[in-house]
Amino acid sequence: MNNEHCDQLVDYLNGTLSAEENRQFEEHLKTCDECREIADATGQLPYLSDPAEPPAGMKSRILSNVFAEESESADPADSGTIDGEPENRSSHSASSASSASSAAAGAAVGNRASSASHAESETSDRKPRNDERTNVVPMTGRGRKRNWVTPLIAAVLLVSLLGNVFAYMQLQEEPEQAAPEPAPTPPETAFQSVDLQPSEGFGGDATAAVIEEENGALNLVVTAEQLAALEGDQVYQVWLIEGDNPIPAGAFTTNADGEGATYFNIDNSTEEWDTIAITLEPQAGNELPQGEVVLSAGI
Amino acid sequence: MEKSSDTLLYSRIREKDKDALEYLYDRYEKILFSFLLKMTQDRDLAEEALQEVFIKIWRGVGEYDDSKGKFTSWLFRMAQNSAIDLIRKRKKATVPLDEVAEMPSGESSVEQTAEWQEEKEHIQAAVSQLSAEQQEMIQLFYFKGHTHEKIAELCGIPLGTVKSRIRLALSKLKKTLHGMQERGAIDE
Numbered sequence: 001m002n003n004e005h006c007d008q009l010v011d012y013l014n015g016t017l018s019a020e021e022n023r024q025f026e027e028h029l030k031t032c033d034e035c036r037e038i039a040d041a042t043g044q045l046p047y048l049s050d051p052a053e054p055p056a057g058m059k060s061r062i063l064s065n066v067f068a069e070e071s072e073s074a075d076p077a078d079s080g081t082i083d084g085e086p087e088n089r090s091s092h093s094a095s096s097a098s099s100a101s102s103a104a105a106g107a108a109v110g111n112r113a114s115s116a117s118h119a120e121s122e123t124s125d126r127k128p129r130n131d132e133r134t135n136v137v138p139m140t141g142r143g144r145k146r147n148w149v150t151p152l153i154a155a156v157l158l159v160s161l162l163g164n165v166f167a168y169m170q171l172q173e174e175p176e177q178a179a180p181e182p183a184p185t186p187p188e189t190a191f192q193s194v195d196l197q198p199s200e201g202f203g204g205d206a207t208a209a210v211i212e213e214e215n216g217a218l219n220l221v222v223t224a225e226q227l228a229a230l231e232g233d234q235v236y237q238v239w240l241i242e243g244d245n246p247i248p249a250g251a252f253t254t255n256a257d258g259e260g261a262t263y264f265n266i267d268n269s270t271e272e273w274d275t276i277a278i279t280l281e282p283q284a285g286n287e288l289p290q291g292e293v294v295l296s297a298g299i
Numbered sequence: 300m301e302k303s304s305d306t307l308l309y310s311r312i313r314e315k316d317k318d319a320l321e322y323l324y325d326r327y328e329k330i331l332f333s334f335l336l337k338m339t340q341d342r343d344l345a346e347e348a349l350q351e352v353f354i355k356i357w358r359g360v361g362e363y364d365d366s367k368g369k370f371t372s373w374l375f376r377m378a379q380n381s382a383i384d385l386i387r388k389r390k391k392a393t394v395p396l397d398e399v400a401e402m403p404s405g406e407s408s409v410e411q412t413a414e415w416q417e418e419k420e421h422i423q424a425a426v427s428q429l430s431a432e433q434q435e436m437i438q439l440f441y442f443k444g445h446t447h448e449k450i451a452e453l454c455g456i457p458l459g460t461v462k463s464r465i466r467l468a469l470s471k472l473k474k475t476l477h478g479m480q481e482r483g484a485i486d487e
């Protein structure tokens with residue numbers, strides 16, 4: 001702590017030093033026990049992670065890309081200087097993506113998109129782009145939503161509601177691509193769908209839609225993603241608001257990926273409501289919001 | 300994950316021994332993937348970050364030697380930096396990640412290796428000695444990869460003190476880990 005280099009430890013650990021600063025700091029590490037010991041201590045933090053099963057085929061994808069990268073890379077100036085330089089990193093990744101075998105791309109992309117967006121992968125995955133990586137489908141908000149919502153809803157909702165949800169899903173997707181076999185019942189009508197915007201200081205992404213069942217009942221379906229993890233008894237609570245008057249309209253918790261959904265029966269018409277909001281409540285069952293508004297939209 | 304065999308493997312990798320790289324991959328795939336998933340919250344990004352790590356190792360980027368500390372620390376830091384790159388890139392394109400601190404609860408699946416479990420108990424015990432604020436610092440800085448500016452904003456503390464608080468938290472973590480070792484909690 002007595003050396004100007006010691007001040008850079010946090011930046012070093014956070015990967016924000018330039019390549020040259022990085023090199024100098026590594027020199028410093030050789031002589032500074034304190035910094036080295038702290039760096040080593042942070043090296044134990046990853047063990048806090050919960051074990052996750054690696055995706056099928058990841059090893060062969062990665063190793064073939066790594067070795068392909070090597071045989072292709074005849075650019076000697078490119079080695080040894082990449083650390084701390086994002087520009088170089090992405091350019092070498094891009095080359096890895098282009099060399100990286102249509103097989104790997106097909107497998108990985110198919111993996112992610114299999115449930116939903118055949119149409120999307122045909123329209124957007126073909127032309128090579130600078131930031132396109134082998135194993136990642138471009139992250140558009142819409143694309144993600146379609147990808148996770150089907151399994152999530154299946155897990156969250158009662159079986160009896162599934163028919164409605166699939167109808168909802170079809171409305172969100174290109175109709176002709178949505179389902180291999182057409183739903184046996186005529187789909188309900190989503191006459192209103194709105195994207196909620198995060199409040200300042202919050203992240204997340206949510207869509208609300210009102211759907212009408214065959215028997216005329218109205219349901220509000222809210223799906224959200226990229227929400228902050230909940231603690232203790234906290235829930236995300238949906239509210240329909242008319243003026244100063246909120247009514248609770250379903251609550252949900254998030255899964256490990258920050259995704260959640262709720263399905264709420266509304267027998268009244270939506271015409272009176274001017275706002276839909278999601279708050280972070282300390283517990284479920286509040287009749288009036290106590291927590292802060294995380295996401296909201298006018299309706 | 301004995302250090303001696305890691306460094307041995309690494310030197311074989313430096314000589315372009317593909318089997319050695321594959322061996323290293325097998326040895327660390329699960330912990331690295333789990334860690335990267337924890338950081339990125341996205342399986343595709345985690346895989347991409349993992350690939351970056353092994354590309355760098357294979358190309359000899361940021362070469363490892365003993366002076367850089369433990370091999371695993373070096374390896375994990377490379378993984379962490381790759382994930383941060385991807386997280387920051389993605390943030391520009393879309394919506395920020397979740398921003399509320401959440402330290403691990405200690406719940407875990409049954410199928411982890413005994414070694415992992417042992418390391419985890421250690422580091423958990425050490426982290427639990429930190430104040431809530433220090434735990435949050437580590438969460439935001441290390442796992443979320445937030446910039447100092449972002450941490451200052453999230454925690455409502457002056458930018459100038461963010462770095463010193465992180466350093467203090469890390470320093471205390473280190474002391475606690477060492478203290479545990481000296482008390483014989485770990486044989487190393």
Ligand SMILES: [Zn+2]
Pocket residue numbers: 001003005006028032034035036
């Ligand atoms: Zn130092």
